[in-house]
Amino acid sequence: MSGVKGWCPGALRPMESGDGWVVRIKPHGAKLSRTQATGIADAAQTYGNGLIDLTGRGNLQLRGVTPDSHTPLIADLRALDLVDPDIATETRRNIIVTPFGDGTTDGLVHDLEAALANSTLTLPAKFGFAVDTGPAPVLTDDPADIRIERLGDTLVLRADGMMFASAFHAPEDAIALAGWFLAKGGASGGRGRMAALIAKGVRPVADIAAPAPARAATPGAVADGFLAGFEFGQIPPDTLRRLGRLGPLRLTPWRMLLVQGAGCLPAMDGLILTADDPRLRLRACTGAPGCTQAHAATRSVAHGLAPFVPDGAVLHVSGCAKGCGWPRKADITLTATPQGFDLIRHGCAHDAPVLRGLHSDQLPKVL
Template sequence: MSGTLEPKVYGWCPGALRPMMSGDGLVVRVRAPLGKLTVNQARGVARLSQDFGNGLLDISARASLQMRGLREDRYEALIEGLRDLGLLDPDAQAEARRNVLLAPFWQDGDDSHAIATDLSAALTAATGLSLPGKFGFAVDCGEAPVLQDTAADIRIERAGGTLNLRADGAETGKPVTRESAVAEALALARWFLQQGGAPEGRGRMHRLIARRGPPTAHAAPMANARFTAKPGAVPAGTLAAMEFGQMPAATLARLADHGALRLTPWRMLLVEGAASLPPLPGLILDAADPRLQVVACTGAPGCLQALSSTRALARQLAPHVPAGTKLHISGCAKGCACPGTAPLTLTATGQDEFSLIRRGTAADQPVKTRLSAAALRAAPELLKEGS
């Protein structure tokens, strides 16, 4: 088979051409061009997941569609299927480089759409640009930014009516135009490498900026814009959340009956042009659904590193999570589903055994240890402040 198989993540994310071995088979991530699946592509991906995988699809925090449970001996056939759908890059390096997240509310031909199209093409064609595996770009040029809480290393966003280029972690940026944005973004990526941002091939922009600050030309003040996505109607269509970021492939195919799909980094899909959607397995359509307050990683048995299952407990605890807060349930201290801090985190330390961390990451010091899943279910008030 082509591609590289690795049992664990070490600073890179799986792609279609670089699959990763997990507890339930190969994991493949499809980075749809501009984060969009046409109706035909969505139906095709659903069919491939059912034919070659376990029929479940995840959406990643960078808006990639993840297929799981794939058998190694069917990998080549899967790749052929993805190629026929127009969802493959020329090679694994180009696939990794074309890490462009486009704000999902774009309209045909607007700044976001035009810049992301050109940036994707430039990154695919770039030579001598060996960026770290997780290094990514956010194109977020709507009226107000919506991706500032989403991980990215180089951002193109609007502030006070002007387009700006910003190195992640910097409070200032550099004004750019629609025409200059792509060249400036690539120049900033090269600056990152020249400044030693990626020793041994790993590193993130915000760490470099914390050490030496942004380039001197980046002096324009930038605004902070917080955005919280909710399921429901938006100008471009309807947003549907996926329970813990996963849905059956059949649901993806059914959604495609209502329009083309845009992948978002919020564990939601935007169905273009749809005024409403029917209830479907794995979807959350009510903005008040308590499951939206919980994030849970794959856990056992799907992940080789998981010490416990996570999602059954997440479902059971969701109604008990205090209003306005967030619970992160992690199968191990790696914290894949929520790399930053969360108000409440349960980190598995054994099968159905968890530590409770307040206002921290999955790896932080717990305030309680050895909590069994049964004890948490029986006394969910353990999650409340001060308990």
């Protein structure tokens, strides 16, 4: 096994980075038991550098893994039921899940995972599914190509980018829609997304108005437990252990975990417990030294700028124009370049800047 540069990492196929291999864990059903949470925290410290990232797809990444530590890491993760049988299954199993579902949601995710494992579709690496079957959709703005949503007492299937959906009967319907995407030429060279195909005017049959999404979730008490946020999605191992002892954990794509059954949470290292915490408005990729492509550190810069970010605005600090930490528009984006930071307003990390080559000392004044 060797790490692959620039590839979407998995557990079985890690990605090389500036601080060693990145190993991405995709917990089944986007949930963790106490045993799994403890096992991941232990594994991060035993086989990696102790860093655990909660990603924008609700996965967990361990960093600093080495060629020697990878094999025993996978053995431990396999014993915790956190690894797929092979790379093809792992690559295809991209599913984000509402944390506000019920037992039927868990069963549906399980069946969708099985249907994906049994399918022979060769989907683009970033192609994914959203099982968003809580009382109202909450994953509408999160990355997925095929969405299963609740409309009253029924479920509907929606291609990302469409305002209309079709009736959903079984996971095979979602697999069939993925097959339709491939048949219509949605993928090329291992890339391609549903919304891009829809934007070209290629549409599947759909005649049911899609359900209205719920308001964005924020840290705090919710009906099922307590939502806890993490600055840049980074979870200290001991915090993960302690949270796992408080209840089953649901992973979200919002850099938040739902601790099921918890009415409140004590303060812990790295935890964000209130919706008005300014750290929630910061986005930053790994940056230097963890990423070899970075032109500067990002998270320390973003953290230091938190008091200067205008109310309600989102600040994204990116180590290069790729923009991994927030691949969408932000109110203010600072993109590191060899000449300093470029400042972009209402755009992405690769968009045209309004100011170029800023020294970090200048940043508080120009936000």
